[in-house]
Amino acid sequence: MSDHRGELPPPVSPDLYTREYFMTDCDGYELFARGDTRLPERMEEALLLAGDLRGRWVLDIGCGRGELTCEAARRGAERAVGIDYSPAALDLSWERARMLKPEERKRVEFKLADAKGLDFPDRCFDVVFLVDVYEHLHPYEVQQCLREIKRVLRPWGKLIVHTGPNTWFYRVGYPLARLALKVMVRKELPENLRGQYDDIMHVNEQSPLSLWRGLQKEGFEATVIPRSFLPGFRPNLWKRLATQVLFARPFGYVFCTSLMAVARPAVRGRELDIRTGRILRALEPPRGCKILLVGDREGDLYGTLSELEGIETTWVEPFTGSPPGHQPVKEGVPEASSSSQPEPDPDHGMVQRVSRTVSDPARLPFPDEFFHVVVSQFALDRLEDPETALREWVRVTRPGGKVLLLLENGDFPGWETRPLPAPSSIFHIKEARELIRACGLKPITVESWLPHLPLPALYRGDLTPLLLWEKALRRVPHLMGKKGRWLAALAIKREMGTKRGSGR
Numbered sequence: 001m002s003d004h005r006g007e008l009p010p011p012v013s014p015d016l017y018t019r020e021y022f023m024t025d026c027d028g029y030e031l032f033a034r035g036d037t038r039l040p041e042r043m044e045e046a047l048l049l050a051g052d053l054r055g056r057w058v059l060d061i062g063c064g065r066g067e068l069t070c071e072a073a074r075r076g077a078e079r080a081v082g083i084d085y086s087p088a089a090l091d092l093s094w095e096r097a098r099m100l101k102p103e104e105r106k107r108v109e110f111k112l113a114d115a116k117g118l119d120f121p122d123r124c125f126d127v128v129f130l131v132d133v134y135e136h137l138h139p140y141e142v143q144q145c146l147r148e149i150k151r152v153l154r155p156w157g158k159l160i161v162h163t164g165p166n167t168w169f170y171r172v173g174y175p176l177a178r179l180a181l182k183v184m185v186r187k188e189l190p191e192n193l194r195g196q197y198d199d200i201m202h203v204n205e206q207s208p209l210s211l212w213r214g215l216q217k218e219g220f221e222a223t224v225i226p227r228s229f230l231p232g233f234r235p236n237l238w239k240r241l242a243t244q245v246l247f248a249r250p251f252g253y254v255f256c257t258s259l260m261a262v263a264r265p266a267v268r269g270r271e272l273d274i275r276t277g278r279i280l281r282a283l284e285p286p287r288g289c290k291i292l293l294v295g296d297r298e299g300d301l302y303g304t305l306s307e308l309e310g311i312e313t314t315w316v317e318p319f320t321g322s323p324p325g326h327q328p329v330k331e332g333v334p335e336a337s338s339s340s341q342p343e344p345d346p347d348h349g350m351v352q353r354v355s356r357t358v359s360d361p362a363r364l365p366f367p368d369e370f371f372h373v374v375v376s377q378f379a380l381d382r383l384e385d386p387e388t389a390l391r392e393w394v395r396v397t398r399p400g401g402k403v404l405l406l407l408e409n410g411d412f413p414g415w416e417t418r419p420l421p422a423p424s425s426i427f428h429i430k431e432a433r434e435l436i437r438a439c440g441l442k443p444i445t446v447e448s449w450l451p452h453l454p455l456p457a458l459y460r461g462d463l464t465p466l467l468l469w470e471k472a473l474r475r476v477p478h479l480m481g482k483k484g485r486w487l488a489a490l491a492i493k494r495e496m497g498t499k500r501g502s503g504r
Contacts, residue, residue, distance in 0.1 A: 009138050009203070011138065012200075014086045017084075017085075018086075021197060022089060023092075026132075027042065027229070028040035029065075035099070037099060039068070040229070042132075042162050042260075043071070043131065045229075046129055046160045049260065050072075050127045051158070054077070054286075055078050056126035057078060057125045057126050057287075058073075058079070058126065058129070059127070059129070059152065060083070061115045061128065061145070062083075062084055062089075062130065064131075065089065065092040066089075066093025066094070066096040068082075068131060070096050070100055070104075070108060072129075073100065073108045074100060074101075080107055081109045081125075082108070082110045082111070083110070083115070084113070085112065085115070090111075115133065116145050117144075117148065118148040118152055123152065123153065123154050123307070124154070126157050126284075127157060127158050127160065128158070130160070132163065133145075134206060135204055136203065137203070139204055139214075141204075146215070146218035146220070147218060154308065155281075156280045156283070159220065159262075160260070160263075161262075161263065164259065165194075166207065166226065166257055166258055167206060167207045168207045168254050169255060169256060173254040176254075206259060211259055211261055212224045215263045219265060219266050221266045223262050224260070225262070226249060226253050228255075228256040229257075264281070267281070267467070268463075268467060269464065272298055274450070274467065275377070275406070275486075276304055278449065278488070279301060279406070282445075283375070287311070289310075289373060290371045290372050291313050291372065291373045292371040293376075294361050294379050294393060295317060295379030296375075296377055297378060301375065305354075314354075314355050314357075315354075315355070316357060316358070318361040318379050361379065361392070361393075362385065362389045362392050364392055367396070368395055368396065369397065369399065371397055372398055372402070373403075373404070374394075374401070374402075374403045374404070375406075376404070376406065381425045386425050386435065387435060387439065390403075390405075390435065394440050394493055399495045400493060400495055402492055402493075403492075403493065404489070404491075406486055406489075407427045407487040407489070408426075408427070409428070410428045410431075412448075413483055429482050432446050433489070436489055441492065441493055444492060445488070446489045447487075448482055448484025448485070449484045449486045449487075450485040450486060451484055451485070
């Protein structure tokens, strides 16, 4: 692609996106016109893929009539922002917002803005929707838009994409289906399914492969899902069975009319980057969350959390001095302190608090049920009495709060690339799960991370190829097994009066 801006095609004009367009061509306009608060099926699917939105910040790029933005607020999003570069879209969006309850309407914002330059701080949104926008942006615009999305997403955030049509469907799937119906039941389907606006506005239609490649290139890990949304389609039993087969992967990549994608900022690089990224994904801490780190080795997780708005982080180092292999805290992280340091955010009034201290991990200087999350990296298995320490960590965790433990895996057949002090206790998956239950926690996942590949001792390089190997192993049931490099145990503190449950 040329770097000369004059040679790039101009963006599709916002003047084309009129009220008539949104009220005659965009799916769901009949519901909107009737004042029906139900959503088109593709928007319901996007919200389902986004997960629980309570307490989250949501950005809807290309919000159109505003249904998705308003529904995000109705489902509990703390802040739901819709942007569009069409004035007509903003007018329709505010019309939709008037249908919300007053407390829901306070959490909704609509702004006239361009997707290629987002006027928001770094790492502020938990979920970004890009629904029926991708195909309206030229490739260079998509590249700029995805870079901006990655900038404003939290490290664990999700990008939900819907785009149509699927070019493989038009080139292969539909001609095959049209021929089959003509031969088998003598039914003639129209030669062209395109709408009146497609040739003008669809400047970048996608196939499953091109969508996946585009997201990967801009630093996302993506899963592309073929989908067909057929309003009013009421199939009989045989048609339903046939569509279930044709619309499922892998056939769906050819026979489905559109594509969904779930993408996250990629976790890759050094061992330290991988550890920090995976822990953040497991926790997904909301704003207002108080996090206790018991041992953080290099301080990378502490440093990352300290940079995030609305997270209160306390690092308790269980060692009286720097343990062997301990690295200096990364540049920019506040020095050790016995008290919190508030850092107000001028844009939204949020406060960030960070503190670091040395303490006995079995006798923490905090009141009961003070933290929402407790994280320990390679500390529990180096204590003389792990159960007593874990019970103390559970004491300071709120009911329903999370405890995440990272331990050396007793079943790992290789050697640690960064030698640590020898653990006082050796944990296997079974022992880790039993200890968690004994301390009043409900295990959510207890699994091994990173398979063994022979690497030079003290290797500090890029472990991304190892992640690809792990991903391949996990596709085959039981092949990854219990012999990964680390044990990662995620558990929840039981609410009072709940029965003890089992975890896998």
